[in-house]
Amino acid sequence: MQPLGKNIGGYFGERINIRAVLSQVEGAARSGGWAEEVFYQVDGLKWLALRKTSGAPERRVYISTGIHGDEPAGPLAALQLLQEDCWPANTSVTLLPVLNPRGCLLNRRESPEGIDLNRDYLASRSAEVRAHLAWLRPQPRFDLCFCLHEDWESRGFYVYELNPDQRPSLAETIIAAVQPVCPIDRSAVIEGRAAHGGIIRPETDPLARPLWPEAFWLLQHKTRLSYTLEAPSDFPLAVRVQALMAAVRAALA
Numbered sequence: 288m289q290p291l292g293k294n295i296g297g298y299f300g301e302r303i304n305i306r307a308v309l310s311q312v313e314g315a316a317r318s319g320g321w322a323e324e325v326f327y328q329v330d331g332l333k334w335l336a337l338r339k340t341s342g343a344p345e346r347r348v349y350i351s352t353g354i355h356g357d358e359p360a361g362p363l364a365a366l367q368l369l370q371e372d373c374w375p376a377n378t379s380v381t382l383l384p385v386l387n388p389r390g391c392l393l394n395r396r397e398s399p400e401g402i403d404l405n406r407d408y409l410a411s412r413s414a415e416v417r418a419h420l421a422w423l424r425p426q427p428r429f430d431l432c433f434c435l436h437e438d439w440e441s442r443g444f445y446v447y448e449l450n451p452d453q454r455p456s457l458a459e460t461i462i463a464a465v466q467p468v469c470p471i472d473r474s475a476v477i478e479g480r481a482a483h484g485g486i487i488r489p490e491t492d493p494l495a496r497p498l499w500p501e502a503f504w505l506l507q508h509k510t511r512l513s514y515t516l517e518a519p520s521d522f523p524l525a526v527r528v529q530a531l532m533a534a535v536r537a538a539l540a
Contacts, residue, residue: 356390443472
């Protein structure tokens with residue numbers, strides 16, 4: 288499988304109708320018995336937090352996506368996971384399907400105000416991130432967090448693992464599950480960081496990160512195990528969606 292060669296200087300692949308996706312997400316959530324909370328709303332768009340608990344919850348899982356508006360595979364993967372509605376027993380799943388719907392409308396990484404929301408979790412300049420944090424702070428801690436992303440420059444799937452306590456790693460399991468459906472980026476350096484077999488384990492010292500992504504805020508306040516999944520967005524959209532879904536399924540299993 289080879290890249291399509293469309294992404295030259297940015298993302299130029301398939302786009303989605305984010306209003307339609309959000310409508311489908313709400314429909315699938317209602318059908319599946321998910322609790323729904325709207326924590327921000329503007330321009331007729333909703334920032335949704337969905338929760339479903341199976342049995343007596345022994346672990347709490349957080350999944351978010353859609354924080355970059357030019358990464359459509361994440362919201363579609365969230366929708367398809369909702370439609371499949373196949374989750375582990377004794378697990379509470381919290382799902383935030385689109386964190387930057389206005390950016391999705393523009394097919395733009397940033398918000399319409401030009402803020403990269405995924406670098407704003409320390410400064411909190413944007414209304415979207417302030418609303419997200421106001422919702423997050425009272426939430427219980429999570430045993431495991433996933434942030435679903437894409438990389439328009441990458442030639443394969445890769446994953447960031449934040450695991451400062453050296454808990455049993457899920458990264459190798461994720462890579463093995465994704466490999467049958469999507470190429471893996473096995474470069475020794477990815478995004479300026481050392482990588483091995485498609486896995487990046489970056490610095491977790493908060494003083495070393497002046498611009499905090501969502502995953503880094505979660506690590507400091509809500510979890511000790513976090514995975515940022517990066518699908519290669521110069522491949523067909525269906526491949527990227529399946530890659531993200533395979534990663535989440537494998538880690539939860």
